Amino acid sequence: MPKLTRFKVTIDTGDVGTDEPVCFNINSHKVPFEDLKGSAQAGQTFEGGFEVNSFAHSLTLVGPETGQWNIKKLKVDLDLEGVEPYSVTFGEVTLDETNEVNIWRDPPVPTFDV
Amino acid sequence: MASILDKLKNMFGPGGETDPSAQTVADKPVVADSRQEIAPTFESNPEPTPAPVSPPPMEELAPTPMMRTVIQAPLVSDAAELPESDEILIRAQPSPTGDQCVFRINRPLFPGHSWFFKDFESAEGSPLAEVIFTHDEVETLLVHEQSFTITRYDKNNFEWEKFAKEIGITVRETLQEGGPALKESIIRDMPGEEQIRTDIQKVIDLEVNPGVAGHGGQITLTGIQGNTVNIQMGGGCQGCSSADLTLKIGIHNAFRKAVPFVGAIYDETDHASGLNPYFS
Numbered sequence: 001m002p003k004l005t006r007f008k009v010t011i012d013t014g015d016v017g018t019d020e021p022v023c024f025n026i027n028s029h030k031v032p033f034e035d036l037k038g039s040a041q042a043g044q045t046f047e048g049g050f051e052v053n054s055f056a057h058s059l060t061l062v063g064p065e066t067g068q069w070n071i072k073k074l075k076v077d078l079d080l081e082g083v084e085p086y087s088v089t090f091g092e093v094t095l096d097e098t099n100e101v102n103i104w105r106d107p108p109v110p111t112f113d114v
Numbered sequence: 115m116a117s118i119l120d121k122l123k124n125m126f127g128p129g130g131e132t133d134p135s136a137q138t139v140a141d142k143p144v145v146a147d148s149r150q151e152i153a154p155t156f157e158s159n160p161e162p163t164p165a166p167v168s169p170p171p172m173e174e175l176a177p178t179p180m181m182r183t184v185i186q187a188p189l190v191s192d193a194a195e196l197p198e199s200d201e202i203l204i205r206a207q208p209s210p211t212g213d214q215c216v217f218r219i220n221r222p223l224f225p226g227h228s229w230f231f232k233d234f235e236s237a238e239g240s241p242l243a244e245v246i247f248t249h250d251e252v253e254t255l256l257v258h259e260q261s262f263t264i265t266r267y268d269k270n271n272f273e274w275e276k277f278a279k280e281i282g283i284t285v286r287e288t289l290q291e292g293g294p295a296l297k298e299s300i301i302r303d304m305p306g307e308e309q310i311r312t313d314i315q316k317v318i319d320l321e322v323n324p325g326v327a328g329h330g331g332q333i334t335l336t337g338i339q340g341n342t343v344n345i346q347m348g349g350g351c352q353g354c355s356s357a358d359l360t361l362k363i364g365i366h367n368a369f370r371k372a373v374p375f376v377g378a379i380y381d382e383t384d385h386a387s388g389l390n391p392y393f394s
Contacts, residue, residue: 060184074187090187099183111207112275114217114282 002107003081004056008049009033009103010077011061014070014092017041022048025060025100040069059104063095070094076103083107196220202289204282212272214265217281221260223295227304227340228258228377230370239297245288251277257296258342258378304341304375311338313373318345321368326351326360333365341377343369352383 011022018040023032033048040046063069074090088105095101196203196218208215223242232254237243246255246264256263264281289295315335322333330350337344345365351357361381369376 058184063182071187073190089190091190093185093187097180097182099185101185101187103187105189106210109207109210111205112278114204114206114279 002055002083004052004054004059005079005081006049006051006053007059007079008035008047008077009061010075011040011046011071012073013040013042013044013046014072015042016068016070016094017044018064018067018069020064020066022046023062024050024103025058025062026050026052026054027057030062042070056104059102060100061095061103062100063097065097068094068096071101074101074103076105078105078107080107202286204285206274206278206282208272208274208278212274213269214263215274215278216261216263217278217285218261219285219289221289223260223262224257225259227301228256228342229296229300230377231255231257232370239299240295241288241291241293242285242295245284246281248284249277249281256378307338307340310341310343310373310375311335314338314343314369314376317368317372321372322365325364329354331360336382341375343376343379344382345379347381347383357381357383 009024020040021032022036022040023030025031031050033050035047035049037047038045061071061074071090071093074093076088076090077085078088079085084107086107088103090101090103093101196205197220199220203220205218206215207218229240231237231240231243231247234247237247237255242257242262243255246252246262251266251268253265253267262285266277318333318335326333326349331347331354332349332351334346334348335343336346347354347357347361351360354360361379366379369379
């Protein structure tokens with residue numbers, strides 16, 4: 001797994017939002033996002049990122065400690081060392097105090113038209 | 115000015131200088147008083163009977179952190195997706211290990227089903243398969259909905275671009291001629307989903323699971339779509355470095371031998387997550 005330089009999430013919240021700080025979990029360490037924009041309340045868009053500069057063995061978005069958080073769309077921009085920056089977009093998912101959603105995807109396998 | 119100096123001298127007494135820390139403590143009468151109250155107690159009773167220690171009330175205890183489950187959200191974007199077009203577009207995507215290459219086409223090849231061609235002879239009567247097997251390097255062919263996957267005899271050749279372009283040219287010519295890509299008798303003779311499900315479950319129960327149980331593994335049938343089989347590898351198989359080998363050598367062969375109408379076989383296991391993957 002290449003070294004993760006930085007990443008950024010853009011989260012469109014659906015019907016149920018959260019007031020809690022939005023955190024991610026990297027290698028089992030829960031960390032709040034930085035460079036925040038917007039909010040995670042219902043119908044709003046949240047943006048946050050983090051300069052990691054380390055190897056990510058697992059990367060998840062953590063659910064709120066209380067209540068639910070309905071995510072309509074989740075875009076992750078990943079910047080890895082030695083790899084072209086790439087984006088991954090996930091569909092609807094609902095988080096709560098029992099779960100966290102995987103936001104890591106390996107760099108895309110190259111394709112070519114034939 | 116002189117009167118102020120006199121007042122200050124009087125305040126600090128004849129010594130003139132006062133320990134500022136003492137002043138600070140005096141400014142906190144509650145703390146100073148409590149210390150004074152405690153000290154005489156110990157002096158009068160040098161060996162006090164220790165008071166029984168009662169556990170803090172439950173609500174004061176820090177809650178035990180809950181182990182969260184890692185879930186997967188559906189992937190929306192895919193770099194391999196083809197745009198809509200009147201032209202026949204073919205996009206090749208070699209696997210990271212280089213052992214196979216997936217070709218996606220913006221045309222249906224075998225809607226709702228999949229089919230595995232194990233060799234040149236099995237391609238007879240299916241125009242798409244026949245033209246692909248004219249390339250001597252092709253070992254096997256798997257057709258599924260709008261894509262097909264090729265493996266080659268030479269497992270050490272990881273360069274796909276030149277060969278994939280040759281495949282693309284012949285496949286495009288065949289599709290431009292029109293007509294079905296695969297022979298129609300495949301669909302006509304195919305048993306129903308329930309029959310395939312029953313037969314596959316039987317192979318899992320009687321052959322596959324007893325085999326992987328020695329390694330603490332377990333295979334679960336998660337779904338059948340048409341003749342496409344989805345499985346999950348659990349227990350010791352999840353995250354195991356040999357899971358891919360077990361799937362391609364053991365499970366594929368067992369399924370295809372017992373249920374010849376099985377098409378694609380997909381492993382839905384997330385080998386990197388869970389509480390105790392073998393390698394994560």
